[in-house]
Amino acid sequence: MKKIAVDAMGGDYAPQAIVEGVNQALADFSDIEVQLYGDESKIKQYLTATERVSIIHTDEKINSDDEPTKAIRKKKNASMVLAAKAVKDGEADAVLSAGNTGALLAAGFFIVGRIKNIDRPGLMSTLPTTDGKGFDMLDLGANAENTAHHLHQYAILGSFYARNVRGIEKPRVGLLNNGTESSKGDPLRKEAYDLLVADESLNFVGNVEARDLMDGVADVVVTDGFTGNAVLKAIEGTAMGIMGLLKNAIVGGGLRAKLGAFLLKDNLRGLKKQLNYSDVGGAVLFGVKAPVVKTHGSSDAKAVYSTIRQIRTMLETDVVAQTAREFSEE
Amino acid sequence: MKKIAVDAMGGDYAPQAIVEGVNQALADFSDIEVQLYGDESKIKQYLTATERVSIIHTDEKINSDDEPTKAIRKKKNASMVLAAKAVKDGEADAVLSAGNTGALLAAGFFIVGRIKNIDRPGLMSTLPTTDGKGFDMLDLGANAENTAHHLHQYAILGSFYARNVRGIEKPRVGLLNNGTESSKGDPLRKEAYDLLVADESLNFVGNVEARDLMDGVADVVVTDGFTGNAVLKAIEGTAMGIMGLLKNAIVGGGLRAKLGAFLLKDNLRGLKKQLNYSDVGGAVLFGVKAPVVKTHGSSDAKAVYSTIRQIRTMLETDVVAQTAREFSEE
Numbered sequence: 001m002k003k004i005a006v007d008a009m010g011g012d013y014a015p016q017a018i019v020e021g022v023n024q025a026l027a028d029f030s031d032i033e034v035q036l037y038g039d040e041s042k043i044k045q046y047l048t049a050t051e052r053v054s055i056i057h058t059d060e061k062i063n064s065d066d067e068p069t070k071a072i073r074k075k076k077n078a079s080m081v082l083a084a085k086a087v088k089d090g091e092a093d094a095v096l097s098a099g100n101t102g103a104l105l106a107a108g109f110f111i112v113g114r115i116k117n118i119d120r121p122g123l124m125s126t127l128p129t130t131d132g133k134g135f136d137m138l139d140l141g142a143n144a145e146n147t148a149h150h151l152h153q154y155a156i157l158g159s160f161y162a163r164n165v166r167g168i169e170k171p172r173v174g175l176l177n178n179g180t181e182s183s184k185g186d187p188l189r190k191e192a193y194d195l196l197v198a199d200e201s202l203n204f205v206g207n208v209e210a211r212d213l214m215d216g217v218a219d220v221v222v223t224d225g226f227t228g229n230a231v232l233k234a235i236e237g238t239a240m241g242i243m244g245l246l247k248n249a250i251v252g253g254g255l256r257a258k259l260g261a262f263l264l265k266d267n268l269r270g271l272k273k274q275l276n277y278s279d280v281g282g283a284v285l286f287g288v289k290a291p292v293v294k295t296h297g298s299s300d301a302k303a304v305y306s307t308i309r310q311i312r313t314m315l316e317t318d319v320v321a322q323t324a325r326e327f328s329e330e
Numbered sequence: 331m332k333k334i335a336v337d338a339m340g341g342d343y344a345p346q347a348i349v350e351g352v353n354q355a356l357a358d359f360s361d362i363e364v365q366l367y368g369d370e371s372k373i374k375q376y377l378t379a380t381e382r383v384s385i386i387h388t389d390e391k392i393n394s395d396d397e398p399t400k401a402i403r404k405k406k407n408a409s410m411v412l413a414a415k416a417v418k419d420g421e422a423d424a425v426l427s428a429g430n431t432g433a434l435l436a437a438g439f440f441i442v443g444r445i446k447n448i449d450r451p452g453l454m455s456t457l458p459t460t461d462g463k464g465f466d467m468l469d470l471g472a473n474a475e476n477t478a479h480h481l482h483q484y485a486i487l488g489s490f491y492a493r494n495v496r497g498i499e500k501p502r503v504g505l506l507n508n509g510t511e512s513s514k515g516d517p518l519r520k521e522a523y524d525l526l527v528a529d530e531s532l533n534f535v536g537n538v539e540a541r542d543l544m545d546g547v548a549d550v551v552v553t554d555g556f557t558g559n560a561v562l563k564a565i566e567g568t569a570m571g572i573m574g575l576l577k578n579a580i581v582g583g584g585l586r587a588k589l590g591a592f593l594l595k596d597n598l599r600g601l602k603k604q605l606n607y608s609d610v611g612g613a614v615l616f617g618v619k620a621p622v623v624k625t626h627g628s629s630d631a632k633a634v635y636s637t638i639r640q641i642r643t644m645l646e647t648d649v650v651a652q653t654a655r656e657f658s659e660e
Contacts (some may be wrong), residue, residue, distance in 0.1 A: 009382060016635055031521045037465075046538035085571055090539050103564065107385070129571075130571050130574055130575055140521075141508055144514075144515055144516040145516045145517075146517075152366075176560065178471055178474060178555075178556055178559040178560065184474075185556070186474040186475045186556055187475075189474075189556075209558075209563050209567075210560045210561070210562075210563035210564035210567055211563035211564070211566050211567035211570075212567060213564070214366060214568055214570075214571035215566055215567070215571065222497055223560075225508075226508055226515070226516055227556065227560050229508040229540075230506060230508065230539075230540045230553075230560065230561050230564075231540070231560050231561065231564045232539070232542070232559050233539050233540035233541035234540035234560075234561045234564035234565050234568070235564050235567075235568045236541050236565070237539075237541035237542060237543055237544050237545070237565075238539055238544055238565045238568040238572075239568055240541075240544075241459075241460050241544035241545065242569060242572050242573075242601075243572075244460055245460055245601050246576075246601055248460075249594075249600055249601050250594065250597060250599035251372075251597070253594070253596075253597045255596055256593050257593065257596075259590075259593050260589075260590045260591065260592070260593030260595075260597075262590070262595060263586050263587065263589050263590030264579075264580065264583070264587055264591060264594065265590075265591035266583075266587075267579035267580060267583045267587045268579070270579055271572075271575050271576055271579050275572065275575075295601065
């Protein structure tokens with residue numbers, strides 16, 4: 001039985017979206033057990049599942065504007081903190097939250113704990129490509145600074161994930177850079193390039209540019225946390241901006257445009273689905289001793305469900321434990 | 331008379347697109363004179379303008395895959411090099427090319443020359459926002475590394491441009507960062523934040539995130555060249571990817587979808603126009619002694635025309651000379 005500790009109080013639509021996602025996941029996956037941390041009476045309003053689920057009541061929770069490290073230290077009974085502690089104490093195998101990202105990273109670092117020999121755990125997500133296959137990028141902002149050695153570790157971590165969880169036999173690893181030539185970039189990129197090209201266990205395909213990410217130029221893309229965060233947000237912002245413009249063009253476009261949009265409805269919905277991150281699960285803090293997974297603050301029940309499915313696959317393939325063994329042997 | 335030196339041989343559709351853009355600009359603007367550098371017989375095939383235009387013939391040109399600095403040094407008679415030299419020698423006031431970006435940057439640095447006290451010229455573009463106003467971002471990749479002092483200079487340069495060329499009285503300056511709180515970022519960002527907040531001549535609005543750029547969160551956004559390059563390319567790649575998906579959804583969507591798309595045609599064209607960089611001109615290498623402007627390699631005649639219009643405004647408002655005076659007094 002895979003035990004998943006869920007912070008029921010994090011995110012814009014908590015606890016409803018969280019609990020509804022859990023209901024669905026418990027119905028579909030008979031090999032998981034969910035522990036819901038949070039306000040019992042509120043959780044009960046939405047909880048329809050009756051088996052393999054428990055509620056651990058707490059009044060305390062971390063808010064989206066709390067200072068992360070301080071919140072983790074001071075709010076010892078916050079739902080997120082208790083969920084992370086359950087993993088640390090061996091009562092759960094993984095933790096899921098839609099709450100304050102910084103606090104969840106801090107809970108991952110300080111409560112769940114780093115894997116031996118992994119210096120800087122990185123935040124990783126599977127982002128959409130036009131062919132629907134997606135790519136994994138890390139670090140998306142767990143760190144503000146990284147060394148070339150960290151980037152090398154991210155390549156190994158990302159490859160592990162792509163192979164085990166996404167079933168890609170030889171994941172193509174790309175180094176995000178300001179040009180594709182091997183000589184490109186700042187000293188960090190040049191040093192990382194040398195480390196990646198020398199590691200024969202990786203399928204390193206060289207430097208990749210942000211322009212080509214959505215075309216699926218690599219299965220795993222490594223970068224420092226500052227750049228990764230900026231690129232992720234640029235992708236999100238542009239996608240949201242264009243979809244908004246498209247909507248305005250239709251809404252403000254008169255009867256003819258509205259009829260056109262009606263006829264195109266299914267196709268536009270398909271497009272939105274292709275761009276929707278909620279289908280592929282949440283962002284994984286990779287490099288800590290158990291799956292610590294952040295789903296978007298605006299996650300609906302479906303996104304929560306997808307993230308539980310992702311966590312289940314991570315536990316089934318034992319990707320974190322394998323990673324830990326690999327790095328401990330170094 | 332404003333004299334513009336144009337590299338007629340750079341870009342994917344040279345010389346046709348370049349010369350046709352020049353024809354149109356000469357017809358619309360009676361106060362400009364254009365010098366076309368390149369293959370005379372090829373240029374003549376497309377040149378319809380007869381006044382205020384001259385051809386300076388050369389057989390040599392820089393290719394898109396030439397190593398920039400080496401190309402500038404060795405190909406002394408390349409069309410781009412001759413255009414830059416014309417500016418240096420006072421025969422022209424500005425240079426325009428759609429060719430090899432790195433080579434044009436090198437020509438700007440080494441031939442046109444830096445403004446006194448500006449350490450690292452930065453590449454700046456006006457990028458689209460959903461409200462149609464746009465924002466200026468720099469450095470977009472003239473440098474692989476920058477200091478906080480450079481970022482401060484970019485804020486001054488960008489504000490100058492936004493005020494003089496775009497007519498924004500008090501341009502809002504944002505520092506691209508991994509969060510909006512003042513304490514965010516790596517040491518570079520923290521140091522830059524302190525410099526920006528202390529400079530009372532700037533309308534500094536604090537840290538901005540890449541997610542909010544398209545919403546017009548600032549008029550001028552400053553960042554280091556590595557991050558700026560990655561964010562620019564992420565925006566371009568996402569916009570192209572989504573427009574491609576939209577097209578596929580329609581083309582692959584059967585009769586109903588095609589009819590819908592037909593009815594929405596004008597609206598979709600409007601959307602494309604809003605996202606089109608070619609309307610706002612090219613990327614300016616800011617911090618050198620004259621306007622050195624790069625228009626996209628895939629520029630059509632219209633993009634070339636818009637870039638000439640932009641250069642004309644830059645010359646009319648004397649923004650570069652003003653910048654030079656400002657910095658020389660430091």
